[in-house]
Amino acid sequence: MKKAEVVAIVALLALLVAPLAMDRYLLSVFVLVFWAAYAGQAWNVMMGFAGLLSLGHSLYVGLGAYAAAALFVHFGISPLLGLFPAMALCMIAGVVVGWLGFRFRIEGVYFALLTIAFAEVARIGFDHLTWTGAAGGFFLPVSRETAGQWWNLRGGPLFFYYLSLGMALAALGICWALRRSRLGHQWLATREDAEAARAIGINVTRARIVAVLISAAMTSLAGVFYAFYYNNLFAAQIFDMSRSIDIVLAPIVGGIGTLFGPIIGALILIPLGELLTEATRALGINAPGVKAIFYGLGLMVIIALAPGGVWPAIARRLGIGEGRR
Amino acid sequence: MLRVEALDLDHGDARALTGVSIEAPRGEIVAIVGANGAGKTSLIRAIAGMHKPTAGRILFKDVDITGWSSDRVCDLGLGQVAEGRQVFPTLSVRDNLLMGAMVPRARARRVANLERMYAMFSRLRERDRQLAGTLSGGEQQMLAIARCLMSEPELVMFDEPSLGLSPALVLQVLDIIRTLNREGLTCLLVEQNVVASLKLASSAYVLENGVIALAGASADLMADDRVRKAYMGI
Structure with missing residues (x-):
C-alpha cells in the first residue's frame, strides 16, 4: 500500500497546484471531470455497493438543481442553506422510488425502468412549471455585485475548480467509509445474493432504502453545483435520460463498485469527449452524431480492453489491493 | 421452543399450506418429510419471516413472531440454512x-465465533481466504451451516441439507447436525431423504400437498405402512 499512498498524494498535490498552469477552458474541463467523478461516486453507492441499477439519476440532479435555484432566486436563500431542502427533496423522491420498487419486488432492469420513469415524469413536470420558468428555462441572476460571493456559490472558474475537486474528494472519503461500515457489508451481501442476505438476518429492504437515500442526497449536491455553475436550467436537458447515462458511464468504464473507478472513468471519458469535439471541429466534420459515433466506438474499445473496468485492471497491474469486491 | 399453529400460506392465488401445526421442543431434532412441492420450503420460509402467512400463529421461545421480518426473526435466535447452499460465491470463506x-445478537462475539467455527470445521480454516464459489459442494454446505451458526441461533431450520451431495457427504452433514444437536441446538430438519432424517429425528411430520398428513414419533412413522410405501419404497 505504500506505493499507492505515494501515488495518491502526488496526484492530489498535482491537482491542487495544476490550476496555476491552466487556462479557463482547461479549468472547465476539469470541473466536468470532478463533477462526473462525484456524481458517478453517488450512483456507485446504489449500483456498485447495493446492486441497485438506477438509470434515472438525472432525477436527483434536476430536483437538487431546481430546488436550490428556486430558493435562491425567489427567496434569496443561499445555496449553502438551500442545499438542505434540496437534499431532503431528493431523499423523499428516492424513498418513493425505492419504496415502490422494494414493496412490489421490482428488481434488476425493471427497477431501472422505474427510475427512468420518475426522471421522465419530473422532466415533463418541470417543463410546465411556470414558477421555475417552464420550458423557457430558469435563469440565475449573474451580476457584478454578486460576483465573488462564495457563500452564494458565485465565483470564477478557479472557485468552481476547487469546489468540484473538494466534492469529488469528499465523495471518495464518504464511499471509503461506507464500504468499510456495517452498512457497507450489508450492501455487499445484498448485492451478492439478496435471498441469502435475508436468510442470515439482514434487513435487505432497509439496506436498499438507505442506499437510495444516501445516493439521492449525494446526487442532489451535484445538482446544486450544476445550477450555480451554469446559471441556467432547462428541464429538457437536466432531467434528460442522456444525463443519467452520462452519470452511469464513468463508474462503469472505471469499474463498478470500486472506490477509484468513478474517478478514473471520469478522467478518461470527459477528456475523450472534449478531444472528439475538438477533432471533429478541426476536421470540419459537422454532420450531427459524428462525435457520438466516435465516442461510442471509444467506449466499446475501452470496455473490450477492460471488461471489469479500467481501475481494477490498473490496480491489478500495480499490485494494489483495491479491486471489485 | 417453536410452535406453529394452524398456519395457512398463499402464494398469490395458489395455496401452499393449509392448517399446518407443528412443534419443535427444545433440544430435539424434528423432521419434516414430504415429496417435492409438498410445501416444506414454504413452511420454512414462512417461519423465517420470508413469506407472510395468511392465517395462523408462529411462536418461538413463547414470543409470537407471526408477521415479523426475517431479520428480526433471525435476531431472536431462529436461524436457517437455506436450500441450495446460498453462500456468497465471490466473497472469501472468512467474509461469508x-x-x-x-x-x-451475535455481532460483538463474531471473532470468537469465527474461531469456534474454524475449530469445528477445519476444512473451512484451510480455505480461509478462498472464494466460497470455488469450494466443493460439501464444503459449501459446511460453510452455509457455519455461517448460520455465526448468528448464535438456538434453533436452526435445515432445508434439504443433503441436496446434491454424494452419499458419503450426506452422512457427514447429517452427522454434523447430530453433533450440533448434542451440544444443545434444536433442529428442524426438512428432507427428502426420509429414512435418514427419521433415524436422526425424535419426531416427524409428513407434509402432503400443504397439509400435515401424518405426525408422530419417528420410530412409529418408520413402522407406518403408509410412510413405508410412499417414501421408502417398501
Missing part, C-alpha cells in the same frame, strides 16, 4: 462467515 454475524 462474518456476514453470518451481522445480526445484533
Whole structure:
C-alpha cells in the first residue's frame, strides 16, 4: 500500500497546484471531470455497493438543481442553506422510488425502468412549471455585485475548480467509509445474493432504502453545483435520460463498485469527449452524431480492453489491493 | 421452543399450506418429510419471516413472531440454512462467515465465533481466504451451516441439507447436525431423504400437498405402512 499512498498524494498535490498552469477552458474541463467523478461516486453507492441499477439519476440532479435555484432566486436563500431542502427533496423522491420498487419486488432492469420513469415524469413536470420558468428555462441572476460571493456559490472558474475537486474528494472519503461500515457489508451481501442476505438476518429492504437515500442526497449536491455553475436550467436537458447515462458511464468504464473507478472513468471519458469535439471541429466534420459515433466506438474499445473496468485492471497491474469486491 | 399453529400460506392465488401445526421442543431434532412441492420450503420460509402467512400463529421461545421480518426473526435466535447452499460465491470463506454475524445478537462475539467455527470445521480454516464459489459442494454446505451458526441461533431450520451431495457427504452433514444437536441446538430438519432424517429425528411430520398428513414419533412413522410405501419404497 505504500506505493499507492505515494501515488495518491502526488496526484492530489498535482491537482491542487495544476490550476496555476491552466487556462479557463482547461479549468472547465476539469470541473466536468470532478463533477462526473462525484456524481458517478453517488450512483456507485446504489449500483456498485447495493446492486441497485438506477438509470434515472438525472432525477436527483434536476430536483437538487431546481430546488436550490428556486430558493435562491425567489427567496434569496443561499445555496449553502438551500442545499438542505434540496437534499431532503431528493431523499423523499428516492424513498418513493425505492419504496415502490422494494414493496412490489421490482428488481434488476425493471427497477431501472422505474427510475427512468420518475426522471421522465419530473422532466415533463418541470417543463410546465411556470414558477421555475417552464420550458423557457430558469435563469440565475449573474451580476457584478454578486460576483465573488462564495457563500452564494458565485465565483470564477478557479472557485468552481476547487469546489468540484473538494466534492469529488469528499465523495471518495464518504464511499471509503461506507464500504468499510456495517452498512457497507450489508450492501455487499445484498448485492451478492439478496435471498441469502435475508436468510442470515439482514434487513435487505432497509439496506436498499438507505442506499437510495444516501445516493439521492449525494446526487442532489451535484445538482446544486450544476445550477450555480451554469446559471441556467432547462428541464429538457437536466432531467434528460442522456444525463443519467452520462452519470452511469464513468463508474462503469472505471469499474463498478470500486472506490477509484468513478474517478478514473471520469478522467478518461470527459477528456475523450472534449478531444472528439475538438477533432471533429478541426476536421470540419459537422454532420450531427459524428462525435457520438466516435465516442461510442471509444467506449466499446475501452470496455473490450477492460471488461471489469479500467481501475481494477490498473490496480491489478500495480499490485494494489483495491479491486471489485 | 417453536410452535406453529394452524398456519395457512398463499402464494398469490395458489395455496401452499393449509392448517399446518407443528412443534419443535427444545433440544430435539424434528423432521419434516414430504415429496417435492409438498410445501416444506414454504413452511420454512414462512417461519423465517420470508413469506407472510395468511392465517395462523408462529411462536418461538413463547414470543409470537407471526408477521415479523426475517431479520428480526433471525435476531431472536431462529436461524436457517437455506436450500441450495446460498453462500456468497465471490466473497472469501472468512467474509461469508462474518456476514453470518451481522445480526445484533451475535455481532460483538463474531471473532470468537469465527474461531469456534474454524475449530469445528477445519476444512473451512484451510480455505480461509478462498472464494466460497470455488469450494466443493460439501464444503459449501459446511460453510452455509457455519455461517448460520455465526448468528448464535438456538434453533436452526435445515432445508434439504443433503441436496446434491454424494452419499458419503450426506452422512457427514447429517452427522454434523447430530453433533450440533448434542451440544444443545434444536433442529428442524426438512428432507427428502426420509429414512435418514427419521433415524436422526425424535419426531416427524409428513407434509402432503400443504397439509400435515401424518405426525408422530419417528420410530412409529418408520413402522407406518403408509410412510413405508410412499417414501421408502417398501
